[in-house]
Amino acid sequence: AQKVTQAQTEISVVEKEDVTLDCVYETRDTTYYLFWYKQPPSGELVFLIRRNSFDEQNEISGRYSWNFQKSTSSFNFTITASQVVDSAVYFCALSEPSNTGNQFYFGTGTSLTVIP
Amino acid sequence: NAGVTQTPKFQVLKTGQSMTLQCAQDMNHEYMSWYRQDPGMGLRLIHYSVGAGITDQGEVPNGYNVSRSTTEDFPLRLLSAAPSQTSVYFCASSFFQSSYNEQFFGPGTRLTVL
Numbered sequence: 001a002q003k004v005t006q007a008q009t010e011i012s013v014v015e016k017e018d019v020t021l022d023c024v025y026e027t028r029d030t031t032y033y034l035f036w037y038k039q040p041p042s043g044e045l046v047f048l049i050r051r052n053s054f055d056e057q058n059e060i061s062g063r064y065s066w067n068f069q070k071s072t073s074s075f076n077f078t079i080t081a082s083q084v085v086d087s088a089v090y091f092c093a094l095s096e097p098s099n100t101g102n103q104f105y106f107g108t109g110t111s112l113t114v115i116p
Numbered sequence: 117n118a119g120v121t122q123t124p125k126f127q128v129l130k131t132g133q134s135m136t137l138q139c140a141q142d143m144n145h146e147y148m149s150w151y152r153q154d155p156g157m158g159l160r161l162i163h164y165s166v167g168a169g170i171t172d173q174g175e176v177p178n179g180y181n182v183s184r185s186t187t188e189d190f191p192l193r194l195l196s197a198a199p200s201q202t203s204v205y206f207c208a209s210s211f212f213q214s215s216y217n218e219q220f221f222g223p224g225t226r227l228t229v230l
């Protein structure tokens with residue numbers, strides 16, 4: 001079973017629209033970490049945010065915001081007033097600490113295209 | 117501070133050839149890992165290491181070997197390349213069991229096996 005599900009494979013929006021990328025995770029651990037990464041067309045993976053399981057406070061960083069809800073096991077990412085530079089593949093990831101290290105599980109990614 | 121470096125950036129192999137993808141980090145991270153990225157499948161963990169001399173298998177380890185003789189280096193070896201190993205390979209590193217264990221990724225190696 002997928003530990004991280006990103007049901008939206010591809011999304012297209014017109015510039016300045018808001019867009020929400022969904023992420024649903026599955027874990028039995030009480031301590032875990034959630035991440036979002038951005039992969040622009042150039043191919044590198046850029047870290048955006050981390051959240052630990054004990055911190056359900058939503059976070060806003062400029063046009064980006066994240067909504068973490070343990071009750072629904074979701075960690076959604078919203079881009080407000082999207083721009084062409086936001087076009088990228090976005091990955092949600094789950095980390096479950098263990099004695100053998102922090103294993104990361106990535107979702108399959110959501111490809112976002114912002115149309116000018 | 118170079119972060120995570122990977123070489124080569126591109127590689128073409130013939131079926132059956134062997135090669136080593138290099139990965140190095142200068143952040144003194146204990147934890148290093150290799151992923152492959154295939155269309156529609158996200159990043160899948162191949163092997164990982166929690167410190168020098170310690171390695172373990174991830175989700176898709178078959179056809180790959182790793183070793184970790186130093187903290188800095190974590191090479192990935194393809195023993196006998198197959199077309200199914202055509203992919204983009206990412207190396208990553210992080211602090212081990214830190215509260216903020218963000219993974220830092222290298223730029224990737226695009227491998228084609230003919």
